[in-house]
Amino acid sequence: MAQQSRQVAWTLAASDIDTRNAALLAMVRHLEAHKSIIFAANDADVAQAKADGLAAPLLKRLTFQEEKLAAVTAGLKALTLLPDPIGQTTYARELTEGLKLYRVACPIGVIGVIFESRPDALVQIASLALKSGNAVLLKGGREALRTNEALCDCLRAAAAEVGLPADFAQLLTTRDDVAAMLKEDALIDLIIPRGSNAFVRYIMDNSRIPVLGHADGICHVYVDKAADVDMAVAISVDSKAQNVSVCNAMETLLVHRDIAEEFLPRLQNAMQLRNVRLLGDERVQAIIPVEPATEADWSTEYLDYILSIRMVDSLDAAIDHINHYGSGHTDCIVTEDTAAAQTFLTRVDSAGVYHNVSTRFADGFVYGFGAEVGIATGKIHARGPMGLEGLTTYKYKLLGSGQLMAEMKDGTRHYTHTLLNEECPL
Amino acid sequence: MAQQSRQVAWTLAASDIDTRNAALLAMVRHLEAHKSIIFAANDADVAQAKADGLAAPLLKRLTFQEEKLAAVTAGLKALTLLPDPIGQTTYARELTEGLKLYRVACPIGVIGVIFESRPDALVQIASLALKSGNAVLLKGGREALRTNEALCDCLRAAAAEVGLPADFAQLLTTRDDVAAMLKEDALIDLIIPRGSNAFVRYIMDNSRIPVLGHADGICHVYVDKAADVDMAVAISVDSKAQNVSVCNAMETLLVHRDIAEEFLPRLQNAMQLRNVRLLGDERVQAIIPVEPATEADWSTEYLDYILSIRMVDSLDAAIDHINHYGSGHTDCIVTEDTAAAQTFLTRVDSAGVYHNVSTRFADGFVYGFGAEVGIATGKIHARGPMGLEGLTTYKYKLLGSGQLMAEMKDGTRHYTHTLLNEECPL
Numbered sequence: 008m009a010q011q012s013r014q015v016a017w018t019l020a021a022s023d024i025d026t027r028n029a030a031l032l033a034m035v036r037h038l039e040a041h042k043s044i045i046f047a048a049n050d051a052d053v054a055q056a057k058a059d060g061l062a063a064p065l066l067k068r069l070t071f072q073e074e075k076l077a078a079v080t081a082g083l084k085a086l087t088l089l090p091d092p093i094g095q096t097t098y099a100r101e102l103t104e105g106l107k108l109y110r111v112a113c114p115i116g117v118i119g120v121i122f123e124s125r126p127d128a129l130v131q132i133a134s135l136a137l138k139s140g141n142a143v144l145l146k147g148g149r150e151a152l153r154t155n156e157a158l159c160d161c162l163r164a165a166a167a168e169v170g171l172p173a174d175f176a177q178l179l180t181t182r183d184d185v186a187a188m189l190k191e192d193a194l195i196d197l198i199i200p201r202g203s204n205a206f207v208r209y210i211m212d213n214s215r216i217p218v219l220g221h222a223d224g225i226c227h228v229y230v231d232k233a234a235d236v237d238m239a240v241a242i243s244v245d246s247k248a249q250n251v252s253v254c255n256a257m258e259t260l261l262v263h264r265d266i267a268e269e270f271l272p273r274l275q276n277a278m279q280l281r282n283v284r285l286l287g288d289e290r291v292q293a294i295i296p297v298e299p300a301t302e303a304d305w306s307t308e309y310l311d312y313i314l315s316i317r318m319v320d321s322l323d324a325a326i327d328h329i330n331h332y333g334s335g336h337t338d339c340i341v342t343e344d345t346a347a348a349q350t351f352l353t354r355v356d357s358a359g360v361y362h363n364v365s366t367r368f369a370d371g372f373v374y375g376f377g378a379e380v381g382i383a384t385g386k387i388h389a390r391g392p393m394g395l396e397g398l399t400t401y402k403y404k405l406l407g408s409g410q411l412m413a414e415m416k417d418g419t420r421h422y423t424h425t426l427l428n429e430e431c432p433l
Numbered sequence: 434m435a436q437q438s439r440q441v442a443w444t445l446a447a448s449d450i451d452t453r454n455a456a457l458l459a460m461v462r463h464l465e466a467h468k469s470i471i472f473a474a475n476d477a478d479v480a481q482a483k484a485d486g487l488a489a490p491l492l493k494r495l496t497f498q499e500e501k502l503a504a505v506t507a508g509l510k511a512l513t514l515l516p517d518p519i520g521q522t523t524y525a526r527e528l529t530e531g532l533k534l535y536r537v538a539c540p541i542g543v544i545g546v547i548f549e550s551r552p553d554a555l556v557q558i559a560s561l562a563l564k565s566g567n568a569v570l571l572k573g574g575r576e577a578l579r580t581n582e583a584l585c586d587c588l589r590a591a592a593a594e595v596g597l598p599a600d601f602a603q604l605l606t607t608r609d610d611v612a613a614m615l616k617e618d619a620l621i622d623l624i625i626p627r628g629s630n631a632f633v634r635y636i637m638d639n640s641r642i643p644v645l646g647h648a649d650g651i652c653h654v655y656v657d658k659a660a661d662v663d664m665a666v667a668i669s670v671d672s673k674a675q676n677v678s679v680c681n682a683m684e685t686l687l688v689h690r691d692i693a694e695e696f697l698p699r700l701q702n703a704m705q706l707r708n709v710r711l712l713g714d715e716r717v718q719a720i721i722p723v724e725p726a727t728e729a730d731w732s733t734e735y736l737d738y739i740l741s742i743r744m745v746d747s748l749d750a751a752i753d754h755i756n757h758y759g760s761g762h763t764d765c766i767v768t769e770d771t772a773a774a775q776t777f778l779t780r781v782d783s784a785g786v787y788h789n790v791s792t793r794f795a796d797g798f799v800y801g802f803g804a805e806v807g808i809a810t811g812k813i814h815a816r817g818p819m820g821l822e823g824l825t826t827y828k829y830k831l832l833g834s835g836q837l838m839a840e841m842k843d844g845t846r847h848y849t850h851t852l853l854n855e856e857c858p859l
Binding site for chain 2: 017020021100102106108115116196197208211212215217218219235238241242245249250345348349352353354356357358359360361362363364365367368369373374375385386387388390391400401402403404405406407408409410411412413415416422424426433
């Protein structure tokens with residue numbers, strides 16, 4: 008399968024944007040035409056998952072019916088409106104007379120994506136891959152297998168209908184497939200694992216292929232001593248409870264000691280209305296009646312109606328806590344003090360650093376990228392929500408007429424290094 | 434040491450560009466003021482290396498006297514003229530009323546670089562790291578240890594003189610240091626190993642830290658059937674023999690069967706004048722008297738006056754050979770046929786794809802980047818010569834006034850997604 012992906016990658020890289028956009032619109036038609044098959048497959052997946060005792064937030068992710076179909080087809084149409092991510096010249100320079108260097112955006116090639124039991128993710132990932140000219144090997148959670156097969160069939164048929172290779176997307180079905188994929192470092196250029204930190208580490212430990220990890224989302228809201236308390240309560244409730252089963256939900260709240268007595272009782276009332284269970288350190292317990300939080304809580308992604316709370320003595324202590332326990336995903340400061348916000352935004356080492364806004368905004372669609380293939384919590388290549396740009400790389404094209412390094416060394420020619428404002432002609 | 438790097442990384446990230454440029458100029462002064470110490474240390478390193486029987490090309494790389502000093506100080510001065518690589522806003526968008534997203538360039542943080550016995554590389558790497566606000570752990574080849582210690586002392590003193598932390602650069606001295614560094618994935622953000630494929634693989638297999646490999650440079654020149662033969666000979670000689678001990682030198686030449694009888698005898702004459710030993714496959718041996726090349730030759734980086742030659746039946750066969758045996762570094766087609774050049778540049782999957790120009794041009798200084806920290810032969814994050822841009826990442830700063838996701842979902846607010854042309858104020 009990886010060899011087949013490698014083969015078709017050349018066709019995809021050379022395909023024009025009109026054909027790739029036509030494939031995206033064909034996907035909309037195929038998904039809508041076959042929706043009864045897809046929904047029936049999803050019914051079977053959900054029934055099995057319920058029988059297996061899957062938790063409610065996970066069942067919600069697994070469900071794929073009319074509402075999710077409408078969302079993914081809207082996403083596909085929106086994706087056609089975005090500019091072509093490949094082919095543009097992003098740097099052009101004359102090096103010496105008649106010798107021109109161009110840096111040109113191109114697809115990465117073959118990408119393996121391992122994702123959770125959320126069938127809409129399959130459509131988003133595959134469509135972003137196709138738009139950016141990449142071949143993709145997809146492995147979804149086993150709970151969603153029937154739904155994923157039905158969806159992938161539609162996407163492959165749509166690509167074939169416009170003359171692109173159906174094998175632009177191939178579905179892996181077993182854990183053994185994943186283990187085999189990790190060995191194919193000569194054929195696969197990038198692995199994007201979405202899942203727990205432990206899972207991303209497992210992938211990194213078992214493959215030479217570069218990994219862009221979408222690991223835990225241990226997001227923080229820090230309520231500074233100069234916070235607007237109304238805003239702090241509203242942002243905290245939204246960050247925690249608007250949707251608990253997503254990686255950009257808050258898991259730990261940090262509150263400055265000078266505002267804790269005013270803020271915490273109001274937070275407790277608001278969270279009670281949303282049925283959020285609160286855990287706190289000893290100083291939090293002295294103000295509101297909550298269960299104790301332990302050291303392990305600071306590193307836990309609950310993905311549930313649970314929030315751990317810690318009191319801190321200073322802005323610096325909040326930053327240190329976040330850089331130590333956080334996952335580099337998204338962290339917010341609530342404050343009216345601009346200097347404190349600036350310090351927080353500079354020193355917190357996360358992909359998203361927010362001032363006075365809910366952590367729930369960390370998302371590729373929200374950021375204007377159309378959709379996302381994952382949220383990168385590392386610092387290399389791409390960071391935060393990864394859209395089309397994260398799925399591209401570049402190559403340097405150098406167009407000459409016989410220039411030699413010996414001529415540069417002996418002074419026959421000289422470097423001009425003139426920046427050019429032109430597209431690469433080849 | 435890694436903890437110390439992590440600590441000072443914050444100071445470097447927050448330092449202003451004037452201070453960082455002042456440090457670069459102070460480095461010039463310190464290197465020139467202490468050149469007798471540096472040259473004496475290098476004399477000792479070279480004497481030891483000669484006693485140990487180091488090959489001539491490697492001795493040339495190891496030598497650091499007046500000429501190399503002049504080159505590195507010129508490089509430092511040139512580096513001060515380049516724009517600040519951190520702090521710029523590269524994407525700005527209003528998401529909804531009053532909520533602005535900014536993508537801001539920032540340092541990666543702590544970078545470990547392992548490099549060959551070439552002391553000028555130490556100055557280039559450390560100065561690029563400082564200019565881009567990164568802390569760096571440096572491990573050079575053991576043959577250059579005395580020279581590296583003398584150079585690193587100068588660079589550290591220069592940083593301290595302008596008020597930046599001397600520990601922006603720290604020198605590792607043993608293999609055990611490297612093994613220890615590879616375990617520090619919580620403190621180190623990126624490893625850049627320069628060396629053989631086997632070495633880069635060893636690093637990848639023994640660390641969870643992301644790796645940007647500067648591996649073998651198995652560069653090709655393909656002489657197409659539509660090549661200008663004079664140009665093809667000149668480019669081949671320059672690519673092979675202008676400097677054999679560098680990663681952008683040609684190691685294998687591919688020649689189209691239709692031009693081989695005209696080209697090969699002329700190539701042989703030219704290469705004889707430069708004392709290059711030629712190896713060839715059977716069809717090459719039928720035209721010129723050369724030693725046989727074996728399968729292993731196609732994957733060998735000689736770094737010496739040796740060239741392997743293979744005859745191919747078509748442009749596609751040349752591309753397939755390069756994508757199979759090459760190292761993704763730099764590959765050139767010599768042809769007067771624009772369509773053939775376009776196919777080659779699109780389908781060869783290397784960082785540098787060249788038309789009618791010597792492979793020796795693959796270099797950060799030549800490309801206009803000032804210097805380079807390595808040449809990335811992978812496809813993630815950076816590709817080809819890595820200058821300042823390769824040492825930066827970005828973070829998303831989102832500045833709000835209490836916006837909630839619940840408001841977006843219930844229709845109280847709407848996405849505006851207006852692109853902005855402004856710098857982030859925080």
